[in-house]
Amino acid sequence: MSLLLDKKELKKAAKELTLVKLTDVIETLNGVLAERQQEVELIAKLEQLAKAQGYTLEQLGYRQSSDVVVAERSDSDSAKRPVKPKFKTINKESQFFYVENGQLQLLRTHTMKKGLQQRGIQVVPLAKVDKKFTKDIDKLIADATAQAIENFNSKVTIWNEWAVANGGEILEKR
Template structure:
């Protein structure tokens, strides 16, 4: 139908189309719409399930692409992509840095934050130079960070173990 651009071609096509042909076209378009809707429902169900389990779609190897790719190449790419083997990183209290923001002690999560905080005039200090009035908060912050690190590690272990089971690699134990 996209070829019918000008009025003459449209008039010719209208004369050629009978009610039966129009019904066939409408049936075909409706079946395509139903098929596309079922695909959209399946994708949204996968996205909802991943969010419920705490994963991002990128972590699961699913990335939405505007370009249409053949399904075979997508499945081959997913199967061959090896996830990064997770390593549990323990928090060493002596090597942690802290900063005070809005009157509360905060743990420096990444060293890339350090320059940004210092640019804003916030002092970043090692654990041995934290004010004594904030000393009670240090253990709580380290416990929270350890809890978060454990949760992150365990979520990565699930993805790793799924891949490892299919490819005969080492199965890891969650913490």
Template structure:
């Protein structure tokens, strides 16, 4: 029903438009379109510069306008309770690995597994890793453990800020 009303209103508005008004509307729309095109080009340049320097736009503080609107509306109602972090130990025996570009890689998330397999990359458990890559296994596990501790500590910081303000349990960093 609303679609029919919208069509009627558009037809009514189109009849009322004179050639001069129509020209003004087209000029205004072209101006807006040109501004948007400049913004798109500028964002593309920023993305290229950020990638060249090894950053993402989110790390530099750029957010999509829809993200900003959501963030502004949630701040008014108070900060949302973060998820309480749990440290997950990395057990060497239960890890999966894959070889890409001649290098052994640790499977970080199991959601990657299907995508890798679709690309023709074989994902194998620790027991089936080729012996020539055996020396890389401990290094990959150590790097993953360091990253897991950093991620956990960052989540603990966020949790502790919320807990201090809301009377929650204060957690220890690792």
């Protein structure tokens, strides 16, 4: 069940699934869904029984405990210090590229590299990019730089809000 909560693990598992495994997973998920539906029906019956006896589920402690857990999480999250953003410049010479569907693409993260190679897509450094794609390189770098600046500025906004409230260093946007 924890596999379903972790998106990275779910994506990794989805790549490894064959049709037979996929049908097994669907059957398992349908079983879990049926169990959850039975739980919902049971809770509804308990709620009706409690109302018939003149009680609410809150009085019996059912929803109070779940409300307390949610409240504790939101309090700790609001006081949590955000990660101080650092701007990382994109050095053209150190970038990697790959060709997918006849178009040159910039490798955004090195964690993508292994997945691309498993799919049979060759990842190459700038020096080994095919000459017919050289005109696309500057545009890809410019787009990546613009996105990096946008991401940095949004993180700076969050950081500065926290810094004002907690006396931290105020950062400038790019």
